[in-house]
Amino acid sequence: MPASRWGAAIVSALVLWAVAQAFAGTVPEPDDYRMENYRAAVPATLKGARVVLTEEVIELWKNKQALFVDVLPYDPKPKNLPAGTIWKEKIRQDIPDSIWLANVGYGVLNKEMETYFRDGLKSRLGEDRDRLVLFYCQKDCWMSWNAAKRAVEWGYRAVLWYPLGTDGWVAAGQPTQRNVPLGF
Structure with a gap:
């Protein structure tokens, strides 16, 4: 193996070790979905x-090797909001070219939300359950963990989970893009 590859392998191993140390002693991986307190320390595994x-x-994004799925919750403007009420729409800046499947990371999904989630994945992946699909939200957000877990249970075989989410992406100086939830 050339010296440059050894150097890259050593750097990768050190990065993985540092991440393992950062997560060490934190939260054990539960057997089931997180049902409350979704903004809290997450496990290091799924x-x-x-x-x-x-x-x-960053490499997956640059090379367009995965479907990026943002699962940040979204509260749409209420349909029967009284006239004159001020409503400030949340603006979401996420990883460019992501689809935003809002609200699919809760521990329990009603039938409508489950259908929305399944249809959202199918709209981009078709029947291909071997294509890389990356789930994210924000740092310390169980929504992405729950959504990725659900995709695994539905038979997707190339599920990636990015626990640092947009916070890690922005901290690395990467670009963001304004997004709106699919179907809202």
Whole structure:
């Protein structure tokens, strides 16, 4: 192996070690979905999925190798808001070219939300359950963990989970793009 590859392998190993140390002693991976307190420390693992770090996420994005799925919750403007009420729309800046499947990361999904989630994935992946699909939200957000876990349970075989989400992406100096939730 050339020296440059050894150097890259050593750097990758050190980065993985640093991340493992950052997560060490934090939250054990639960057997089921997170049902409350969604903005809290997350585990370092997700059975059936691969946890990815910012460096790899950047490469996947640059090379268009994965479907990026933002699962940040979204509260739409209420339909029967009284006239004259001021409503400030949340603006979401996320990883460019992502689809935003809002509200699919809760621990329990009603039938309508489950259909929205399944249809959203199918709209981009078709029946291909082997294509890389990367789930993210924000740092310390269980929504992306829950959504990735659900995709694994539905038979997707190339699920990636990015626990640092847009916070890690922005901290690495990467571009963002304004997005709106699919179907809202």
